[in-house]
Amino acid sequence: MTPNIRAAVFDIDGTLALMNKEAGTFTALPGAIDALAACRAAGVKVVAYTNGTFFPPAHYYPLLADAGIVIDEGHILTPAAVAAQALARMGYTRIMVMGGDGTRVPVQDAGIQVVDPTPDAGPVDAVLLGYTRDFGATELESVVQAVWDGATPFAGSVAPYFASSKGRMLGISGAIAAALENATDTKVTVFGKPETAGLDIVTALTGAQPSEMAVIGxxxxxxxRMGRKAGAFCVGVTTGIADTAKFMGFPEEERAHAVLDDLTGFAAQPWFPKVPA
Ligand SMILES: [Mg+2]
Structure with missing residues (x-):
């Protein structure tokens, strides 16, 4: 079966680029720049979707461009940006955000009023959890109270930890989500990978259905996992956290359709759309 690929959804860290954690800059991984150029030449829309929630999307455009990776305005997604756009489409207008600028800015950009987690915040429709180190018992009590009062709880990501140059770092929003679920007996709805909400936003951006997407990570x-769940064509690259054996160790129905050493020759693969003559 040859997929009809109309949009390509690239992960950033370990797929398109590597971040120099000290300098905060990116370096393009082998083949990344050519792969994006080939997508454009073939009429395949490009979206970059990171699972990081430290920064708002606007943070990434100039840093990636400095590495030669140019992404169209509005086509970089983070879990918080996916959450914000999904919540706007669901009709939420006033949300208590427990998170830093990486979460607050996308919610504001989606036209939603951001309410701080304080005891006198007043009624809110929803609570959104994101990465922050700037909180105490008062903030935690305020989000719990909001959910007790009927607000629906959401999070960008509930990963227990993530990799950094210093080793494992605690996933704060996952810890807060566990506390919130413990206190309220209410499940927190998650938007980040491997949930498929991000691919709904890609459809809204590009017009491509998940079955017309390549997901590369x-x-x-x-x-x-996200791509397979949604029915996309899935491409693993071994420039990040997993080698070929690790990719191939998953059951067939959860496995990448193709695994590449890196993005060199991405457009030469048999499943890549032919450039119209
Ligand atoms: Mg990655």
Missing amino acids: DDPKLEI
Whole structure:
């Protein structure tokens, strides 16, 4: 079966680029720049979707452009940006956000009023959890009270931890989500990978259905799981956290359709759309 690929959804870290954690800059991974150029030449729309929630999407455009990776305005997604756009489409207008600028800015950009987690915040429709180190018991009590009062709880990501140059770092929003669920007996709805909400936003951006997307990533549990769940064509690259054996170790129905050493020759693959003559 040859997929009809109309949009390509690339992970950023370990797929398109590597971040220099000290300098905060990116370096393009082999073949990444050519792969994006080939997508454009073939009429395949490009979206970059990171699972990081530290920064708002606007943070990434100039840093990636400095590495030669130019992404169209509005085509970089983070879990918080996916959450914000999904919540706007669901009709939420006033949301208590427990998170830093990486979460607050996309919610504001989606036209939703951001309410701080304070005891006198007043009624809110929803609570959204994101990465922050700037909180105490008062903030935690305020989001719990909001859910007790009927607000629906959401989070960008509930990963227990993530990799950094210093080793494992605690996933704060996952810890807060566990506390919130413990206190309220209410399940927190998650938008980040491997949930498929991000691909709904890609459809809204590009017009491509998930079956017309290639999802490319270095993490079999995040990008590949998300893509397979949605019915996309899934491509693993071994420039990040997993090698070929790890990708191939998943059951057939959860496995990447193709695994590449890196993005070199991406457009030469048999499943890549032919450039119209
Ligand atoms: Mg990655």
